[in-house]
Amino acid sequence: MPSCHHASGVQDQGCRKVTYTKRRICALKGSTVAISCTYGSGYIVKTPLWFSPKQSASWRDKSIPEDLTRDPGYVGSVEYRNKETWRYDGPSILRITDLREEDSAEYRFTFKTYNFEWGHSFPGTTLSVTGLCGIIHIVSGLQVKVTPAAEGQKTLTCNTTCTLTDNPNPTYIWYKNRQVVTEKTSPYSVYSNAVDSYSCAVKGHEDLSSHAVYKPKTTVSVSTSGEIVEGSSVTLTCSSDANPPVQSYTWWYKKNAGHYQSMTGPQHVFNQIQSSDSGEYYCEAQNEMGTERSRTINMGVKYGPKSMSVSVSPSGEIVEGSSVTLTCSGDANSPVDKYRWYKKDGASLTRSEKKYKFTTISSEDSGEYYCEAENKYGRLNSSSLSVDIQCKYS
Incomplete structure (x- = not known):
């Protein structure tokens, strides 16, 4: 019997036909779609069903259409209208609920009679489920x-x-x-x-x-939760909750009360941080909706004693019998816990305060003196100071 093709379906001379209402459908992810067709036959219809050529190996390998209602990927989300009461001809509607992106496919209707099978080899309705695209959420x-x-x-x-x-x-x-x-x-x-x-x-x-969509909600974090010690590795990280995604990160910092400087990127890395890196740091994140800055971090770098020296008071000529004080001074971020005094001939002096006082200095006290300062980050000797005692004549 001759057959002819139509834009919306296939049929022969009034006996066998499958006509799809729409050849292409676009639907929202999460919504419900109804795909419909009309079909007819001059014979009693047997086992009509909807299927998709992309479904399973049983169709691809053996050319056997698989009923969507039996496909594990569609269980609970597909149904046929009047599935159990098929007429000799009439409409058929496939409903797919809670659409997913993977439901984008071609769907076909087929039926059998006692004499022939019809519809499964002809194009059906193509469904496009809109989903994630590009950089926009x-x-x-x-x-x-x-x-x-x-x-x-x-x-x-x-x-x-x-x-x-x-x-x-x-x-x-x-x-x-x-x-x-x-x-x-x-x-x-x-x-x-x-x-x-x-x-x-x-x-x-x-x-x-x-x-x-909203502008960035920006936060800043430090790689170490404890004290920042000179010489250690420290990373400042700028992160943001934003939609559209962040386009750029900018760090602003002011070291030791200087002027603000900037650098780009989500991280500010110190491989060996120095005391000169102490200061204020904050970051800005920018997307298409705007710019937002983080809180400011006041970063103080801890270190052991530096640039230690000894001074004498009073200055000038020191006369035997006078009162003289030596002072140990230097730089340390974290207070000095201990001081030790030494005479350069190798003698260790008994006092351990920052100041070493001679109540009545004598000529025997002449020599070179230095101190040692210590905190929990290190210890360091000062340079030496020469003390020359002048004799007192009667």
Whole structure:
């Protein structure tokens, strides 16, 4: 019997036909779609079913269509209208609920009679489920695109990744901090650097809204939780919760009360940190919605004694019998815990204070003196000081 092809289906001269209502359908992720066709036969219909050529090895390898209702990938999400009461001819509707991106496929209807099988080798309806795309965060097939507008403003556009079959020119619901603010066909204008978040949904599908867009929420962390000690490795990390994703990170820092400087990148790394790196640090993160800075970290680098020296008081000529004080001085970030005094001839003096006092100095006290300072980060000897005692004549 001769047969002919139609744009929406296949049939022969009134006896056998499968005609699809739509050849292409675009639907939102998470929604429900109805794919329909009409079919007919001059014979009693036996075992009609819907299937997808992409399904399983049983179809690909053996050319045996597999009923979608028996496919593990579709269990609980597909149903046929009047599946058990097929007529000699009439409509058939395949409903797929809670659509996933992997449900994007071609779907075909086929039926058998006692004399022949019909429909499975001809093209069916192609379903596209909109999903994640590019660098913009999308959920349910919706995306909010951010573009610059007039100075101080941004334009938000709500898009679907393909034209929705059941609603090609939708009205969008716009949300500000999850509260409805307006209904528009899109776009929607907002102020740059606004602290609010914005999302959208197709009217009639409010339960399938997009991800919200918002400027970065920026934080900064230090690789070590304890004290920062000179010579150690330290990393400052700038991180951010943002949508669209962060485009750039900038570090701002001011060392030891100097002027602010900047560097780019999400991390500021010190392989061997120095006391000169002490100062204020904060970072800024920027995306298409605006810029946000982190809190400021006041970073103090701990270190042991440095640049130790000994001074004498009073200065000038020292006369036998006078009162003289030696003072141990230097730089240390963390107080000095211990001082030790030495005479360069190898003698260790008994006192352990910062100052060493001669109540009545004698000529025997002449010589070179130095001190040692110690804290929990290290210890260091000072340079030596020569003390020359002049005799006192009667």
